[in-house]
Amino acid sequence: MNSFLIKNVKWRMENYKFSIKQTLNSYFIPAFLLLNSSCLIGCRVYSFTGTTLKDDLKTITIQNVAMGTAGGPANLTLTFTEKLKEYYQRNTSLKLKPSDADLLLESTIVGYELTPVSATSGDKAALNRLTIRVEVRFVNAKYEDESFEKEFSFYQDFPQEQNLSQVESSLVPKIIDQLVLNIFTDTAAQW
Structure with a gap:
């Protein structure tokens, strides 16, 4: 019975770790991506060449x-x-x-x-x-x-x-x- 209890505790700990990992991935990764994209957009249109020209300027x-x-x-x-x-x-x-x-x-x-x-x-x-x-x-x-x-x-x-x-x-x-x-x-x- 003692070994059964130890296995049960190990199984629950592994599931708990997986649950925490899954929760972090489901909340923090989208939040991180949203934050970074809002920083890039800011008040002006930004391109990776360093220009802030608006899209309608051709x-x-x-x-x-x-x-x-x-x-x-x-x-x-x-x-x-x-x-x-x-x-x-x-x-x-x-x-x-x-x-x-x-x-x-x-x-x-x-x-x-x-x-x-x-x-x-x-x-x-x-x-x-x-x-x-x-x-x-x-x-x-x-x-x-x-x-x-x-x-x-x-x-x-x-x-x-x-x-x-x-x-x-x-x-x-x-x-x-x-x-x-x-x-x-x-x-x-x-x-």
């Missing part, structure tokens, strides 16, 4: 970048335009359209500046800074409150011993990449 017009200042490589505006178009195509589902799109992006390079920074003991610059400034006009035809005009700028420093012609071909692409990312963040991600 097209974008990206005008050729204009040059509103002196200086810079001859292909600066073309390179900038192509990087903008490529980035939007790669990171959104928007289709490029020559005109009358849901979104419009116009950019003008308004500054291509070389300035000395970080003085040394002999009043000479230890570093020089190349800065590119871009004026951007963004128009959202469906949600006008998201439209804006704003200036973006970014820079790269280089040693005073080098002149601009030696480093320009390596610095300009880095600056453009960061400017494109900043413009994209403000227009498509809006964090």
